Amino acid sequence: MQPQFFTTPRTARYISLGEPGPGIQHVWFCLHGREQSLQDFASQLVNLDTPERLLVLPEGLSRYALPALDTTPETAATVASWLAPDSSEADLADLTxxxxxxxxxxxxxxxxNTPVTVLGFGHGAAIACRWLAAGRIPYDRLVxxxxxxxxxxxxxxxxAALPNRPVTVVTTTTDTFTSEAAGEGLVQDLQAAGLTAQLRYVSEGPLTLAALGASGEVPADPPSPAQ
Incomplete structure (x- = not known):
C-alpha cells in the first residue's frame, strides 16, 4: 500500500520584525531550526531589529505542540519543522x-533592489540552501x-546549485550543537562548490551583526532624487 499525494492550498504563518515600506534598506529572510517556535527564534534576532531593516521569519508548514513537563496541553509551545523524512521531496516542493x-x-x-540577506538556522540552513538553489529569488548573501x-x-x-553569492558560516563557541554544526566542513564544501565562504564564531545569546559580518551586508542604493 503506497501513499498518494494531493496538492492543496494551505495557510502558512510568519513573523515580521519591522514593516515593509519606503524606509526599508535591508530585508532578511530568516528560517528557523527544527522544532523551534517562531517566538524563540525571534528572540535570537532581536539585536538585528532596527528601523531600516525588515526581518521576515517564515514558519515551517509542519506545526505541532511540544509540551514541556511543567505545562498543560493548553500552554504547550507551538513549534514547527520543515519536512518529514517520508515525504521530503513533496515537502521541499511545497516549501519552494x-x-x-x-x-x-x-x-x-x-x-x-533592496538588498536581501537569507539566514538559515539549524535545519533551516539546509532549507534555505535548497530554496535559493532553485534560483527564483534575488538575494545578496547567505548566512x-x-x-x-x-x-x-x-x-x-x-x-553546487547555489548562485555565486557570498556565504557566511556561523558556529557557536559552546558545545550545545552537534559536530556537524561546527562549520569547518561546510566552509570546505562551499569553497569546493566555487563559492566565497567565511567562518565566524558566536557565543550564546542574541545574534549580532558583528558576529554575522556587518561588512557583508550590501549597502542599499541611495534614494532617487525627487522629480
Missing part, C-alpha cells in the same frame, strides 16, 4: 512555492548558522 510567494510579496512592498543538513538533502549537490 511558499517561500517564493512570501518573498515576492514582501519585496514588492519594499524599495526596488548559515549552526547548519544541519538532514539525510534527505544532498549537501554537496545543493551547494
Amino acid at each position: 512555492v511558499y517561500l517564493n510567494g512570501l518573498a515576492a510579496q514582501v519585496l514588492a512592498a519594499c524599495p526596488p 548559515l548558522y549552526a547548519s544541519i543538513f538532514p539525510a534527505e538533502i544532498d549537501r554537496q549537490a545543493t551547494l
